[in-house]
Amino acid sequence: MRAHIDRLMADNGLDAIVVLGDETPNTFRNYLAGRSTGSGIIVKKRGEQAVYIVNPMEIDEAAKSGLKVVTPYDLGAADIYRAYRDDPDAMRRALALNTFEKLAIKGRVAFYGAGEVHTLLPFILAIQDSMLDVELVIGGEAATIFDRMYETKDEDEVKAMKRAADLACQVVRRTRDFLTGHFASGAKFGSPVVDAAGNPLTIGAVKRFIRLATAELGLDDPEGAIFAQGRDAGMPHSKGEEDDVLQVGRAIVFDYFPRLSENGYFHDMTRTWVLGRAPAEVQRAYDDVMGIFHKVMKALKVGEPGSKYQEMTLDHFEARGHPTQRSHPGTMKGYVHSLGHGLGLNVHEAPGLSVYSKAKLAPGNVVTVEPGLYYPERGYGIRVEDTVYFDKKGKLHNLTDFPYDLALPLKVKR
């Protein structure tokens, strides 16, 4: 929660934070500025209103943030622009020092934000190497105050995430109906899936359908969904091949993580589908995944560390003979990732459900639960994912309202 920022700064002995930025998408800036666009930077001193420094052209958009908006000209930068017009590095350094001096930023300061390394670095090093009364705080607990804010959603955020969930489920539903509106060209495993005219259905066509539905419903999908079949489905981050034709009986992993166009809050869900009938081996692996999925859903509660659920999942899969990252570090077969991650303005944020997640789950947390099994050389992979949240009282709610059927029936050509 943004409201905790001063307390978090105090807890970590920070006198100021500086959120750097350029045109690179910047969740930190969006979080403090309420998704106002622009390329400015934000300075927040403890106990004071944050200051948003933007170019004159961006004043109007920046003003929507409710932050105090100033331009570099207000800070007297006109002279710097003039003096260093032929030396962009010196200009960056001078602007950095000027910003710190004019805004009287002192004491323990942490940098956040996102941007291009070769332009941000000179800014930071100019401060580090300066005579200013500033101690840069790098790493450690102090570097995690955004993680701490992100991981506890307030009511507006939960409302946005419910809306994102509802719209995402609509897109997945439309996609399912689109698929099951097609025909099996034969009953045999591997037969092409075709349309009424007999034309094969490609992954590219499905992805176009998904992109359109995404836009129609007011979502956007910056990275594009994973819609991967067979061996590709067996690689957790393979996106799928545009030209591949969908096949009867092959496992498809559809991992969809769009965000609301209006404010950037994400949903994240995955279904594994087989068009036609699922082979016995795939069905068994699917049952193993759903077994731990439901077990975790029942067990999740506030006060427990996220790592507990990853351990539970590792135990479950290892007991069933699947290799894991614990039993076989670096394995690409079996259960190869962590169980889940926080979600919000970032598609991956705190808290996690991984071996590293020692912090206790808390009210306001929104996390994914996504066990999976991957056997690329056997031609399949499986993952099922919902996004859940803990309300103020610590009660668990599933945001993803969508059935878990593995097999989707196709039409049969007469």
Add this chain to the structure above:
Amino acid sequence: MRAHIDRLMADNGLDAIVVLGDETPNTFRNYLAGRSTGSGIIVKKRGEQAVYIVNPMEIDEAAKSGLKVVTPYDLGAADIYRAYRDDPDAMRRALALNTFEKLAIKGRVAFYGAGEVHTLLPFILAIQDSMLDVELVIGGEAATIFDRMYETKDEDEVKAMKRAADLACQVVRRTRDFLTGHFASGAKFGSPVVDAAGNPLTIGAVKRFIRLATAELGLDDPEGAIFAQGRDAGMPHSKGEEDDVLQVGRAIVFDYFPRLSENGYFHDMTRTWVLGRAPAEVQRAYDDVMGIFHKVMKALKVGEPGSKYQEMTLDHFEARGHPTQRSHPGTMKGYVHSLGHGLGLNVHEAPGLSVYSKAKLAPGNVVTVEPGLYYPERGYGIRVEDTVYFDKKGKLHNLTDFPYDLALPLKVKR
């Protein structure tokens, strides 16, 4: 051109470059890896093939880059993950040092890439503070080698940008036809624009139309178009207000900068429209803008510095009595920005057409030309923008094929 990378590294005395990254969109990584997704980092030693370091899950997608792909496990990181599982900072530092040691990165090294400041900084500082035989090169000419590569498009890039231009023009055409399919509710300046049923047309509805057309044509539009009316149009980076109703006679600035979904190459174009008849003052300002627009288009040639065209534009507007950033530094009225910018995988890149652009225009350059005049307190703004490129022989081509009409007729209700 990517092909120039070793020469550029040699010219700048660089032994290696390291492109850092995380999940933040990262043009540098995309450029070297051919838009492969992932969250890995790329190490390129001079004269050697680049190495793409990704997590095991991302191997398949990374392999599409054609780069040499390794995982941290291949570099012996399993021990580091184990040793530092409770200390993420120490883990980041150890991974940084291990990467440099195992890949034998030495000598003069520059960092590039994009990412979150608080995770990238420890990586860079670990190297800076290490005993490794590495000299970090920060700023200066050496920091611009990606700018130098970006600014000279090869044939594949020009082909992609032509396609992006063609699709962008189709979206703008559809948007224009959508607008002119509406009705003036009265002839008077400021009368609401309405649909056949008499419902007012809002900017939100136009933006939804644009988003859908964008997705339909295989583009995406990560930031969203500028579609701003009246006073908002007078603020160059105001995005427009969703709930505002379009009005007869008000200037609308439509700045559209989508990219191809398949490979991320941008187009960038702007039109200023008035629905119905344009007021005389707006028409005069428009003529001033088009005057310099055509003059620049005729004058642009390779061998001249980009700054020349900005100076030409400043002269033009000042001679016509408009304030500029030169005559009135920091002004928000008149001509308040630079004339243009390079375009490619980045919506703003080298070369520029600004007072700072001392380098000579060259074959392969793709730049926007976008003069504008802004009078927010008088309720209007104007900008017209095309994207042009210089072919191998230095001949200028306009990629934006779209008419320059200011006034768009509306239907009249009978």
